[in-house]
Structures are given as structure tokens and as C-alpha cells.
Amino acid sequence: MTEFPAARARVEAGPAAVPPRTATLVVDDGTVIAHHHWDPDPGTDPNPVPVVLHHGFAADTLVDWAGRGTVAALTAAGRTVVGVDARGHGMSRKSPDPARYGEPRMARDLRAVIAALDVPAVDLVGYSMGAIVALLTAAEEPAVRRLVVGGVGAGVVEVGGVDTRVLPNDLLAAALPAEDPGALPPGVAGMRAFAEALGADLPSLAAQARVVHQGGIDLAAITAPTLVVAGDDDPLAARPHVLADAIPGARLHVVPGDHGTAGGDPAFQAAIVDFLRG
Structure with missing residues (x-):
């Protein structure tokens, strides 16, 4: 079982963003979805296309x-930023019912938030589970102008979603409510520890783990220019060139780090800002 020794690094603070404006949206099944908004930094040249993060x-x-x-890197580059909390996560509504979860369901929530923004185009960025949500969204949503996905690799093509060969979803679903996390395989125990450190809702996470998407994604339908960003030591983003090759015209950028640290590396943020600048 692969270990994730840097899982807790995802809790560490980077350059501070100003506090967001937070709003909620009730989607079609009654779930409340929270989304957070940041304006471009004062003195920057504002870009009219918002960046949506998952x-x-x-x-x-x-x-x-x-x-x-x-967020701070994007607002410093003149971008309006909107971050969506997935159902069962953050400030969005929680539920222990697996029928309310899955990345396709989250993609419908994301599209509802995009529609509520009432803008002609957005740039979309997703990481790990959020990358799967972003890919599903970009395959169907014409408003996506540019797309960045991180923390995923060949598993998207070969498994149909986040690589469950590395982090088995059945073990993860069992681990999250387990009374004795010390008895769990190291990789799964690390993810459980990460969730606990954040005070996340474990029953909701277990419900999502039970229905993690493995049904494939129509990558050929993605028409937005796409950047795949992967940490060079990330087991969940192994062989990222396989994913980049499967998306028409996609680029690949490799940065230092594993699944827990790559997204906090300045090279990761610079790659996003530069690519979305177009």
C-alpha cells in the first residue's frame, strides 16, 4: 500500500488570501452548495473571466x-476567483447517504454554480477528486474557456477516475468511520488522519468514497485548452502523460512534490497563472 507521508502538509498555510465573500446555492436535489468569492487585487488589471476552483x-x-x-497568486494576477465546496465538504451540506454523492453529481453542482455566475466564460481548475469533477464538467460545459487539472494521471484513462489501484475506495470507505485507525493500511490511515486534522465530516466522506467515479470520462469531448499539472512524486498522478495525451491538445507540466505537497509549490501556482493568462 502506498503511503502518503505528506498528507498533513495540505493543512499548512501558504500565502494568505483575504477573507472571501461566501454565498450558498440550493441545487436541484435540495443540497446547499457553498461557494467562496475573491476579487482581483487592487491595482491589478482585472481579467473579465473568473477562475473557478474545485x-x-x-x-x-x-x-x-x-x-x-x-487564490492569492490568482488575485495578484488580476483574476476574480470562485471556489466551490463539494457536497459533504467544507461549508456545503453533509449527508451519510452514498446516493447523494459521486463526481458526476458534483459536476452538476459545479455547473449550477457556473450558471449562477451569469458570465459567458470561466476558467476551471480542479485537483484530485476535483480534477475528475472538472474533467466531467469540461466535457459538457461550453462555458469552460480553459481547464487545469492536477493530482491525477494515467488512472483517469485506465481506471476511469481517481486511481483506486493506489488508494482503494472500498478500504477508504471502511477506514473513515473505523474506531481504530492505527490498524489501517498506511496510505488509507494517512487519508483518515488528514480528514480528522481538518475536522471533516467522516460519514459524508465515507459515503463519497463508496461511490467514487470509475465510469470513465469522454476526454475527447473536451475542447477547452487544457493543462495537466502533476507532482513528480505523486502516486495518484503517476504517468500523467497518458492523461495529457488523451485530451486533445493538452499540455503537461510536472512540478516538485507528492500528492500532499505539489499543490502548495510555487511552481504549481505559477503554472496555473501562466496557462490561464493564455
Whole structure:
């Protein structure tokens, strides 16, 4: 079993973003979805296309994007930023019912938030679970102008979603509510420890783990220019060139770090800012 020794690094703070404006949206099944908004920094040349961010499993917008410096990097580049908390995560509504989860369901939530922004185009960025949500969204949503996905690799093509060969979803679903996390395989125990460190809702996370998407994604349908960003020591983003090759015209950028640290590396943020600048 692969270990994730840097899982807790995703809790560490990066360059601070100013506090966001937070709003909620009630989607079609009654779930409340929270989304956080930041304006461009004063004195910058504002870009009219907002950047929409979707975080990874067990995290939320404030942990994955604001706390690790990506929001600050984008607002310093003149971007309006909108971060969406997935159902069961962050400030969005929780439920222990697996029928309310899955990345396709999260993609519908994301599209509802994009529609509510009432803008002609958005740039979309997703990490890990959020990368799967972003890919599913970009395959169907014409408003996506540019797309960045991180923390995923060949597993998207070969498994159909986050690489469950590395982090088995059945073990993860069992681990999250387990009374004795010390008895768990190291990689799964690390993810459980990460969730606990954040105070995440473990029953909701277990429900999502039970229905993690493995149904494939129509990558050929993605028409937005796409950047795949992967840490050079990330087992969940192994062989990222396989994913980049499967998306028409996609580029690949490799940065230092594993699954827990790559997203906080300045090279990761610089790659996003530069690519979205176009």
C-alpha cells in the first residue's frame, strides 16, 4: 500500500488570501452548495473571466486553494476567483447517504454554480477528486474557456477516475468511520488522519468514497485548452502523460512534490497563472 507521508502538509498555510465573500446555492436535489468569492487585487488589471476552483477529497476551498496560496497568486494576477465546496465538504451540506454523492453529481453542482455566475466564460481548475469533477464538467460545459487539472494521471484513462489501484475506495470507505485507525493500511490511515486534522465530516466522506467515479470520462469531448499539472512524486498522478495525451491538445507540466505537497509549490501556482493568462 502506498503511503502518503505528506498528507498533513495540505493543512499548512501558504500565502494568505483575504477573507472571501461566501454565498450558498440550493441545487436541484435540495443540497446547499457553498461557494467562496475573491476579487482581483487592487491595482491589478482585472481579467473579465473568473477562475473557478474545485478542491480534492476531504479538503475544501479554504484548505486546498486559499490556505496554500493559489487564490492569492490568482488575485495578484488580476483574476476574480470562485471556489466551490463539494457536497459533504467544507461549508456545503453533509449527508451519510452514498446516493447523494459521486463526481458526476458534483459536476452538476459545479455547473449550477457556473450558471449562477451569469458570465459567458470561466476558467476551471480542479485537483484530485476535483480534477475528475472538472474533467466531467469540461466535457459538457461550453462555458469552460480553459481547464487545469492536477493530482491525477494515467488512472483517469485506465481506471476511469481517481486511481483506486493506489488508494482503494472500498478500504477508504471502511477506514473513515473505523474506531481504530492505527490498524489501517498506511496510505488509507494517512487519508483518515488528514480528514480528522481538518475536522471533516467522516460519514459524508465515507459515503463519497463508496461511490467514487470509475465510469470513465469522454476526454475527447473536451475542447477547452487544457493543462495537466502533476507532482513528480505523486502516486495518484503517476504517468500523467497518458492523461495529457488523451485530451486533445493538452499540455503537461510536472512540478516538485507528492500528492500532499505539489499543490502548495510555487511552481504549481505559477503554472496555473501562466496557462490561464493564455
